[in-house]
Amino acid sequence: MSQASFQEISASDFFYRNRDIAGFTNPSRAIFAAIRELVENSLDAAESLKISPDIYVRLSSEGKESKDAQVYRLRVEDNGSGIQPRFIPSAFGQVLYGSKYKLKQMRGTFGLGGKMAVLYGQIMTHKPATIISSTGQAKIYSFKLMIDIQRNRPIIMDRKVFINKEKWRGTIVEFYIEGDYLRAMPKILEYFKQTAMVNPYANLTFVDPKGRLYRFNRVTTEMPEPPKETLPHPYGVDVELLQRLIYVTKQKNLLEFLKNHFHRVGDITAKKFLEFSGLSPSKRPKKLSHEEIVILVQNLKKFKEFRPPDASCLSPLGQDLLKAGIMKELKPEYIVVNQRKPSTYAGHPFIIEMGIAYGGEIPRRNSFQIYRFANKIPLLYDEASDVSYKVINAINWRRYKVSPDMPIAIVVHICSTKVPYKTVGKEFISDRPEVRREVANALREISRKIQHFMSKREHVNRERKRISIFAKYLPRIAEFSTSLAGKEKRPDIKKLIASVRKYGKEE
Amino acid sequence: MAKKNKSKITKKKTEIMGSLKKLGTQIYDQLDSGVFPTISMPSRSTENINYDPNLRQYILGEKTVTRSARNIRHVKPFTQLAWAALFSNELTFHRKTSTLRDVYYSAQAYNMTFKNQQESNNIITDLETATGHSREDFHIFPEERSAVFGDLTIGYTVPGYEGKTLNLSSHPDGVLIGPALTSSEFVKTSANKVIAIEKGGLFTRFIEEKVHSKHNSILVLTAGQAPRQTRYFLRRLHDELKIPVYIFTDGDPWGMHIAMVIISGSANAAHLRNLNTPDAKWSGVWASDIVKYKLPSDPLDEVDIKRLHELQRDPRYQGDPLWRKEIKTFLKIKRKAEQEAFSRYGLTYIVDEYLPTKLKQTS
Numbered sequence: 033m034s035q036a037s038f039q040e041i042s043a044s045d046f047f048y049r050n051r052d053i054a055g056f057t058n059p060s061r062a063i064f065a066a067i068r069e070l071v072e073n074s075l076d077a078a079e080s081l082k083i084s085p086d087i088y089v090r091l092s093s094e095g096k097e098s099k100d101a102q103v104y105r106l107r108v109e110d111n112g113s114g115i116q117p118r119f120i121p122s123a124f125g126q127v128l129y130g131s132k133y134k135l136k137q138m139r140g141t142f143g144l145g146g147k148m149a150v151l152y153g154q155i156m157t158h159k160p161a162t163i164i165s166s167t168g169q170a171k172i173y174s175f176k177l178m179i180d181i182q183r184n185r186p187i188i189m190d191r192k193v194f195i196n197k198e199k200w201r202g203t204i205v206e207f208y209i210e211g212d213y214l215r216a217m218p219k220i221l222e223y224f225k226q227t228a229m230v231n232p233y234a235n236l237t238f239v240d241p242k243g244r245l246y247r248f249n250r251v252t253t254e255m256p257e258p259p260k261e262t263l264p265h266p267y268g269v270d271v272e273l274l275q276r277l278i279y280v281t282k283q284k285n286l287l288e289f290l291k292n293h294f295h296r297v298g299d300i301t302a303k304k305f306l307e308f309s310g311l312s313p314s315k316r317p318k319k320l321s322h323e324e325i326v327i328l329v330q331n332l333k334k335f336k337e338f339r340p341p342d343a344s345c346l347s348p349l350g351q352d353l354l355k356a357g358i359m360k361e362l363k364p365e366y367i368v369v370n371q372r373k374p375s376t377y378a379g380h381p382f383i384i385e386m387g388i389a390y391g392g393e394i395p396r397r398n399s400f401q402i403y404r405f406a407n408k409i410p411l412l413y414d415e416a417s418d419v420s421y422k423v424i425n426a427i428n429w430r431r432y433k434v435s436p437d438m439p440i441a442i443v444v445h446i447c448s449t450k451v452p453y454k455t456v457g458k459e460f461i462s463d464r465p466e467v468r469r470e471v472a473n474a475l476r477e478i479s480r481k482i483q484h485f486m487s488k489r490e491h492v493n494r495e496r497k498r499i500s501i502f503a504k505y506l507p508r509i510a511e512f513s514t515s516l517a518g519k520e521k522r523p524d525i526k527k528l529i530a531s532v533r534k535y536g537k538e539e
Numbered sequence: 540m541a542k543k544n545k546s547k548i549t550k551k552k553t554e555i556m557g558s559l560k561k562l563g564t565q566i567y568d569q570l571d572s573g574v575f576p577t578i579s580m581p582s583r584s585t586e587n588i589n590y591d592p593n594l595r596q597y598i599l600g601e602k603t604v605t606r607s608a609r610n611i612r613h614v615k616p617f618t619q620l621a622w623a624a625l626f627s628n629e630l631t632f633h634r635k636t637s638t639l640r641d642v643y644y645s646a647q648a649y650n651m652t653f654k655n656q657q658e659s660n661n662i663i664t665d666l667e668t669a670t671g672h673s674r675e676d677f678h679i680f681p682e683e684r685s686a687v688f689g690d691l692t693i694g695y696t697v698p699g700y701e702g703k704t705l706n707l708s709s710h711p712d713g714v715l716i717g718p719a720l721t722s723s724e725f726v727k728t729s730a731n732k733v734i735a736i737e738k739g740g741l742f743t744r745f746i747e748e749k750v751h752s753k754h755n756s757i758l759v760l761t762a763g764q765a766p767r768q769t770r771y772f773l774r775r776l777h778d779e780l781k782i783p784v785y786i787f788t789d790g791d792p793w794g795m796h797i798a799m800v801i802i803s804g805s806a807n808a809a810h811l812r813n814l815n816t817p818d819a820k821w822s823g824v825w826a827s828d829i830v831k832y833k834l835p836s837d838p839l840d841e842v843d844i845k846r847l848h849e850l851q852r853d854p855r856y857q858g859d860p861l862w863r864k865e866i867k868t869f870l871k872i873k874r875k876a877e878q879e880a881f882s883r884y885g886l887t888y889i890v891d892e893y894l895p896t897k898l899k900q901t902s
Contacts, residue, residue, distance in 0.1 A: 498611055505618040508651070509608055510570055512621035516563025516628055523570035532609075 042184035044126075044151060056152045059101040063211030064219050066149035067091070070108040070205055072139040072409060073146050075231060077112025077203060079347070084253050085234040086111045093241040094208060103157055104213060104241060106149075107206040114167035114201050124150055124163050124205070125177045125186020137259040137346045137447050139407050146205065151179050153209040160189045161207035168201030213241050219412055224248060225361055226403055226410035230349060230445060232357035251360045256353060262345035262449075263295040266305075266332040268379020274329055278317045287313040296339045305335050341381035343374040348383045348447050349408070358387050362441055365391030366489075368481040369443075370474045377466040382448035384467070386474040388482050394439040400424060404461070405445040411459050418460035420444040423471045432479045433486035440482075444471060502532045548696055552631060555677065558670045559628045566621060575609035578620065580669040581810060588809045590854035595817035596804035597855075599668075606665075619662045620669070622651045627666065627677035634698050636678045636718045639663065668810040675721065675768055685769040686713030688746050689730055689757030691780075693723040711746055713760060721768045725779050728757070732898070733776050735759045735819070737788040737797055741878045741889075748890040754898065757782075764797055770814045773801060777816045784816050785898060790824030790834070791875035792846040795865065803855040820901040821861070823893070826868035829876045832893070835883055836874035843875060 056062040071087060078085035087110050094103040115123055124146060150161045166172040176190035213220075217240070224238055228248035233255045236248040264273060283289040290302040297305070306313045309331035311324070320328065332338075349357070354369045369387035376382065394401065404411040404418055415421050424442055429435060446452075446461055454462035461467060506525045514522050562578070569576035581587065581599040591598045608617045626645060630637055637645065643659040646652060653659040663674050674680070691707045697719045704726055707714050714720060734756045736742045742760040745751070751758055757776060761769055777784050786801055788794030804815035829836050839847075847866050856862040869875070881889035 501611060502614060505614045506608065508618045509566060509576065509614075509621050512618070512625045513563045513566035513570060513576070516560060516621070516625045517567040518560065518563075519567055523567060524573075525570060527573055528570070528575060 042182055044147075044179055044181045044184040056148060059210060059212040060215035060219075062152055063091070063104065063106075063209060063213055064216045064223065066106055066152065066209050066211075067108075067220060068223055068409075069146055069149050070106070071227065071236075074108060074110030074112055074203065075227075075234065075408070076139050077110055077114070078234075079255065080258055081113050082255050082258055083111060083113075084250060084255065085231065087234065088237045088239075090239040091213060091241050092239075093213075101156075101210045101212055103208055103210055105206065106153075106209055107204065109202065109204045111202040114203055115163075115165045116167060117165075117171075117173040120163055120165060120173060120175050121177060121186035121188055123147075124161060124175075125179045125188075126184055137407050137449055139409050147179070149209070150177070150205075150207055151181070153207045154178055155181075156210035157208040159208040161205065164204040164206075166196050166200055166202065168196070168199055170196055172196045172200065221246065222412060223410055226405070226412070227408075229357040229361040229403065229443070230354070230405050230408045230410070232353055232360055248361075252353065252356050254353060256347045256349055257344075259347040260344045262341070263293060265295040265341045265376065265379045265381065266297065266335070266338050267376060269294075269329060269332050271325060271329050274325055278320065278325070281317055284316060285313060286311055286315045286317060289317045295341050301338060304337055305331070308335050308337075340374060341376055341379075343381065343383055345449055346374065346381055346383050346447050348385050349445060351385075354385055354387050354443070354445065358389050358441070358443055362389050363393040364389035364439075364441065366482075366485050368478050368485070370477040370481075372470050372474050375466060375470050377452060377464050380448055380450040380452075382446055382452075382467065382470070384470040384474045385445040385447070386471070386478055387443040388478045389441045389443070390482060390485065391439050394441050396437060396439045399436045401441040403441060403443045405443070406451040406453070406458075406461065407447050408445070411461075413457070413459040415460070417454065419463040419468050420461065420471050422463060423468060423475055427475065427479065429479075432483040433490070434479070434482060442475075444474075446471075499529075499532055503529050551676070552634070555631050555672055556628060558672060559624050559631070559677075562624050562670060563621070563628075575607055576617070577605050577607040577609075578617070578669055579603045579605045580665065583664070583668060583810060585806070588806045590803075592858070594812075595802075595858070596812075596815045597806050597809040599809050616662060616665070619646075619651060619653065619659075620665050622646065622649060623659075623662050623666045624670075627674075627679065630678040631676075634678070636680060636697075639674075639679060639681050642679060664807075664810075671810075673767070673771075673811045673814075675718070675771065678718065680718050680768060681766055683715050683717045683766070684762045685716045685766055686742070686760045686762075687716055687720070687757060687772070688713040688742070688760075689728075689751045691728040691730060691757050691776075692726040693720065694726045695719060696722050696724060707757070708751060713742065713746065713758070716759075716766075716769050716772055718768070721772050721775075725775070728780055730755050730757045730780070730782060732756045732782050733759060733773065733784040735761055735765070735773060735784060735786045735801060736878075737761055737763065737794055738878055741787070744886070745890065748887060750890055750894065753890070754894070761786075761797060761801070765801055767808060767811075767814055770801055770804075770816070773819065774813055774816045777818060783902060784819035785822040785901060786819055787823055787878065787894075787897075788821070789875070789877045790826060790829050790836075790880075791839070791877075792843055792850060792866075792869065794824070795821065795862075796846075796850065799850075799853075799855055799862075822897040822901045824876055824878060824880075826865045826872060826874075828893075828897075829874055830868070830872060832881070832884075834876040834880040836872075836876040836880065839869065839873045839875055844870070844873075 056065050067089060071089060074087045075085050090107045092105045094105050096102050160176045160178045162176055164172060164174045172194040174192040175188060178187045178189060180187050224236055224246060228236055233250050233252050235250050238246040277293050281289055281293060283292055286306060287302050290297050291299060348371060351369045351371050355367055358367055367387060367389040372384045374381050374383050402415060402421060402424060404420060434440060452462050452464050452467055454460055506529055510522050510525050566576040580603060582602040582604045587600040587602040588597050589600050606613045606617050608614050639660055642663060643653055643656050646659060663679060667674055687707055689707055692704050694704050695701060736745065736758060739760055739762060742758060745758050750756060759773060773784055786798040788797045798821035801816055802819045808814050847869055850856055851866055881893055
């Protein structure tokens, strides 16, 4: 009789076994996910220093592995912050190690994107990954790494140091991965295009295995303010977090405790809150009983007068950059954007930014083209499940003089310290009332503007058509009547044509 | 006689071209003085179409409409009208003829397009209304399908045929009623009546059975609703030869109305004169004939009955009590019969028995 064995597995092991969660479902999805994770790390690394990102991605074929999958070498270079040499092995060789567990808006959502890619590559090809990085100081460090999956530890195969003569700063990641580029290609190209749309200050270059170059040039060097780390907002606090805060706090009374550990809680708010919850301001936090902690948490959620979280932990694009990005990638005739004020759901701040674009190079289809983004990441799957899709389709567009057969693109961007994804796949935003309301408000705002545009356009078109009719026929009338009357000289009709312009000269 | 004829034609031509030039000059002068040109003409809307019991035809009333090139909805038809005037002027000047279909296509050569034939037809009607001349005066004719047969010698006036003559009994299918025929002079005839027939089958039968000689008649095939120039031709036969016109149609409301349009004209041509023959007679097939001759007949359907009620209210049917009587009979027996129905009595019955009786009855 064998005893049931309980085996502890490492984080690496867990994620390898559950690689679906991180998007590495199949060969075509894996190659897409690997590119995407590394590009997003690179964008974050550049943005954190407010450097205009320059990212170069090359995927080259390394021969056939099996019938369905080829082996590719993926190389991603950036001009970001670089990684200090002592962190490099762990940053790429240890799952769930990283800089993404603090409260600010960043792209990566698992803290394992890059590592997962390296891990997946290693399992499939048994080849080490190469990481070259410099923070712009004297040296450049190069590591050849593998992951010890069982122990979740990096194995350093090789380490080199170079003199950084040219003061290069950035990170280069290169590793081997099995995948199916041909099948992944449409999504990969779409990913680059949409990434370029919400990162108009970035240069993106992609060379595919056939040697084709895709380049997305920046149109601005303006960048959004990088997000700041922030304290937790009272609405987002649970018992567990509160206990940890009490454990670490040096504050001697509840009033100071509230003021120092929570986001946007000042003296007045703290006092009002304590009065509201019937707790004494002078109570020592560490003396709170378990029941009192529970009461505190409940009241933190109930109290209506906390100020909403400010947006400093968020880094929305802003109206100008959103406009520039849409203009650059979609080349529409008209565009209008709207950024909502910060709002919160369950204590997590978020901002909705939306844009609507009409005409130009936007193709005419039978439905609106919807572009969805979360923290500047394009969401390419499960559109119909997304809250914005529902909101967009619930609107009576006729009221706004808009119909789905028009060449219209709608862009929706949510940024948050915690994007309310519905599923682990992280491809669509869940239908939370707070989020839905903000999306609806933003949409109404831009719809009203597009309605004005449509009315004006209609008007201008009608007017242009009207004038063109006179300009077409009056000369003919002059021609025919001159012949018929047996005259030589045509009457001058310029003044008549000019007089039909009701609304002045057109632009 | 030829000389006199020629001067008459020249006079007509000068008159037509004069009125077209007047129209052109009017437009030119308005443009030249810096105003949007306008053209006024009698309104052809239904409320301006009145029946004139003295003329015994429809005429246009006092109401006029003004087409202005300032109006966005008018400027295109206005241009088309100016073009049509110019085109008619050229046709008249060169003495060339054209058809309504031809007008529609000719416009394209001038970079003027009409949406469809109906649109170009309407513009020609506008031109008729604005100038008071019929399109035939401008040498524009519809496509032809009606014919004439009988002992009538005509003298051509069209270019190239001046002085030539033709006897209309020289071809057994009949002679097409076209511009050359309607503009010809009537030289000689032995006929003492005109018989107009609705259908080609009966027209041929009449020729075979020598109705023209048996009854000293000129046979005219209207081929359904008589075209305008056929109506004009009938009028000329009646007026110039001073002989009566008898009309034979199917025994149904539609046949009855074919006869009525020959007699009293149509609302569509209310802006024109001399297209109707007020003294012409409808000789059959009457509703009462269906009863009297026990003709094979079909039941009237809904549209027939609806049409009969319309005709009952039509002012043209208020004159001769015959019409109202026949309408009542139709409504009573609720049957209709075609001219061919007489075949039940043998192929020659209609010619030998029915026709003489009816001619007598209606003369």
